[in-house]
Amino acid sequence: MESKATTNQNMQQKAAVFSAIALLIMTFAAFFSQGYVHSSLVIEGDAATTLKNIQASQVLFRLEVLGWLLIIIMDLIASWGFYVFLKPFHPAYALFAGWLRFLYTAILATAVTNLVITNSVVQNSELGTSSRVAQQAMDSITAFEAIWSFGLIIFGLHLIAVGLVAMNTKKIPKVISILVIIAGFSYSIIHFMYNFVPQIENVIGLLELILMAPMVIGELGFGIWLLVKGRKVTMD
Template identity: 80%
Template sequence: MKSKRTTNQNVQQKAAVFSGVALLVMTIAASFAYGYVHSSLVIDGDAATTFENIQASQPLFRLEVLGWLIIVITDLIVSWGFYVFLKPYHQSYALLAGGLRFLYAAILAIAVSHLVITNNLVQNSSDRVAQQAMDSIIAFEAIWSFGLIIFGLHLITVGLIAIGTKKIPKVISLLVVIAGFSYSLLHFMYNFIPQIENFTGLLELILMAPMVIGELGFGIWLFVKGRKVKMD
């Protein structure tokens, strides 16, 4: 009969695998939904062209919405997985990290609902509807951006827990903290200091590498090494 310690270790290892896989799936979904579809169909400040693009590519736009729904689901999995995996190292901070990720997923779900509204609006054709569709897209981007401030705080918490362990490499832990700080800083600037948007955009280009490498690197480590971790 398995001891409680062994059972907890097995659960922790499974949480690492689920989280790692969810992060990898999320990365692929985000690259497609935002990096490919959203970026190619949505033209900033041009409601008419954006509306025409989406109308001409409705199946592709629906796939974008599906991609975001997959991201919301995988975020919820990561919220649970990070809490379970990090709980043995610092239960209170692990709960905070999981809670912040859950809150971010809820905010993202609200944001995605505006893309669903956009999808319904493109069934009609008029200048007024085109502007309404653009307003829904802008609402999606604004709500998501605000959520990314919380997402950054989540990553900072995760990284600080990881730094305090002997199991997780310090380089990965530090990259997660840097990624979290970058997300929170950039999207705080986008939301509350819009006057320097051009500077914020340039700063985002500079910080893009650590933002991507931080969480993705942790996800790969969780899948490859985290499933073999043994509790002290």
């Protein structure tokens, strides 16, 4: 019979693998849903063209929504996995980080309901392009973007908490911990500015462009480390 310590270690190693796979899946899903579909179909400030784009690519838009639903599921797995993996290093911070990610996931799910509404509006428009229908669709898309952006402030705090736990153990390389913390600060600062000082949108856009690399590398790098090294971590 396995000892409790061995069982906990096995669970920690499995959590590392599940978290890593979830992070990698959601990264590809986000590149598709946000980076490809959303950015190509949605034209900021142009409701009529956006509606026409979605009407002409309804299957692609539905695939975007499915991509977001997949991301939500993967985020829930990551919430659990991060908590289980980090708990032996610092139970309180690990729980805090897990709940922050769960909260972010709940906010994201709320945001995605607006894309479901958009899909319904488009389906019921019968290929019409009235300004009222276009504005309804655009309002739902704008609501999705605003709610998700607010959620990313919480997401950044989650990454900061994860990075701080990682900094307090020799098991995780310091460079990984620092990159995760930088990514967290980047997400929180940028989306705090988007939500509370939108007047300087051009400056925020430039800052986001500069910080895009650390935002991607931080969490993705941690995910790769979890898959390659984290699954072999021992507590002795």
